[in-house]
Amino acid sequence: MGSSNPLFSIFLTVLAVFLLNADVGSCGCFKRMFTFGDSLTDAGNFAYSGRKNNPPGPPSVPPYGKTYFHHPTGRASDGRLIVDFYAQALGLPLLPPSLPDEKTSQFPTGANFALFGATALNPNFFKRYNFGVPFPWSLDDQLASFKKVLARIAPGDAATKSVLSESLIVFGEIGGNDYNFWFFGGNGDDTDTPQKYMPDVIARIGDGVQEVIKLGAKTVLVPGNFPIGCVPAYLSGNKSNKSADYDQFHCLKRFNKFSQMHNQLLKQEVEKLKSLNADVKIIYADYYGAFMELVKNPSRNGIDDPLVACCGGNGPYGTGHGCNQTARVCSDPSRFASWDQIHMTEKAYNIIANGVLNGPYADMPLLHVC
Numbered sequence: 001m002g003s004s005n006p007l008f009s010i011f012l013t014v015l016a017v018f019l020l021n022a023d024v025g026s027c028g029c030f031k032r033m034f035t036f037g038d039s040l041t042d043a044g045n046f047a048y049s050g051r052k053n054n055p056p057g058p059p060s061v062p063p064y065g066k067t068y069f070h071h072p073t074g075r076a077s078d079g080r081l082i083v084d085f086y087a088q089a090l091g092l093p094l095l096p097p098s099l100p101d102e103k104t105s106q107f108p109t110g111a112n113f114a115l116f117g118a119t120a121l122n123p124n125f126f127k128r129y130n131f132g133v134p135f136p137w138s139l140d141d142q143l144a145s146f147k148k149v150l151a152r153i154a155p156g157d158a159a160t161k162s163v164l165s166e167s168l169i170v171f172g173e174i175g176g177n178d179y180n181f182w183f184f185g186g187n188g189d190d191t192d193t194p195q196k197y198m199p200d201v202i203a204r205i206g207d208g209v210q211e212v213i214k215l216g217a218k219t220v221l222v223p224g225n226f227p228i229g230c231v232p233a234y235l236s237g238n239k240s241n242k243s244a245d246y247d248q249f250h251c252l253k254r255f256n257k258f259s260q261m262h263n264q265l266l267k268q269e270v271e272k273l274k275s276l277n278a279d280v281k282i283i284y285a286d287y288y289g290a291f292m293e294l295v296k297n298p299s300r301n302g303i304d305d306p307l308v309a310c311c312g313g314n315g316p317y318g319t320g321h322g323c324n325q326t327a328r329v330c331s332d333p334s335r336f337a338s339w340d341q342i343h344m345t346e347k348a349y350n351i352i353a354n355g356v357l358n359g360p361y362a363d364m365p366l367l368h369v370c
Contacts, residue, residue, distance in 0.1 A: 029370035030090055030219070032110035032167040035083045036142045036208070037174045039076040039116040039343060043084070044097035046116030047074030058322065058340065059116070063311055063329045067346050076116065078310065078333040079346030082223075082287075083112065083170055085353035089367060090168065102145060106153050110167060113142040120175040120204045121197070129193055133181045139174055139208050150215065161216030168366075169212050169220045173287060175201045175262065176225050180342075183228075183255075188238045191258050198262060206269040213277050219369060221356075222270050223285040224263035229255030230295050232309045232317035232341040249295045250307060263288055283364045290355035294337045294348055301351055303337050310336035310345060317341070 047060040059076040068079030098111040117135035229252035310330040313320030323340035337348040355361035
């Protein structure tokens, strides 16, 4: 039965507008979120794993965490990470690191398995190239832990598939350290060697995504790598007197070209995975493009200089000192894109996350997935 009450008509109009413009995350699209990756995603696993045997260091000491949490949380930033913004946009609490409660928690809203320093490839792989990585863990360890947790909280194939069908899997960023450790080891002039094992990095990521799909995942976000030629640690460690080595934004061309090569291969791998798994939503997140927006249009995003770190020393890129209690720290991290010369500020992570949640830096904006 209709109503001629004008107030009722206004109510229906307002309600319709509200529903059309409501944040998709408020609908509870995913019941859980599970994340893998390295220090760009780690929410405290590294801090937990090292606390018994080593004196605390970055990212477990001030000024890490100063902006949002007001104390260190094990996140390599001044505040929240990209995955934290995903969780909040989807109506989930910030994900706990998996290691502290790996054997006991039911992880009702998911968990973060990422680990600072993790590589995509097993550390033993790099021996064939006569170099070693500084941390003994990789994607293998994260997936093994993930499977153990699933076996405990959702025993049996049917229960596991049910849990994962209602979950978002964020698979990375992972793979950056497979290159970082080579370049930071004094091999900045040699991009040929990591290009040789780049297909192995991509294949391992692809195999990992397929593993979680086989377990029952129905929505997987696969981020690409950042433009490492714009990272202060790379800029400081590979300074050149040749203007031709830099692009118009003063980033190092060859390192950005390297990142683009990785991302192009990763996108091809994602397309292959899509063709093999027609009933699964596999989303490529363009972290490279999202960060370049900060580089190309810093003032539009409230950034003073995207190539200078907030926490560090007095070098030309804010380098020359590590980020710890004795470092030079900027007064306002929200005016910076780089936090500690390698990792980014909460401000940068927020902008990048928005570009994936709402577009255009995902082939399917995350908030449109529902």
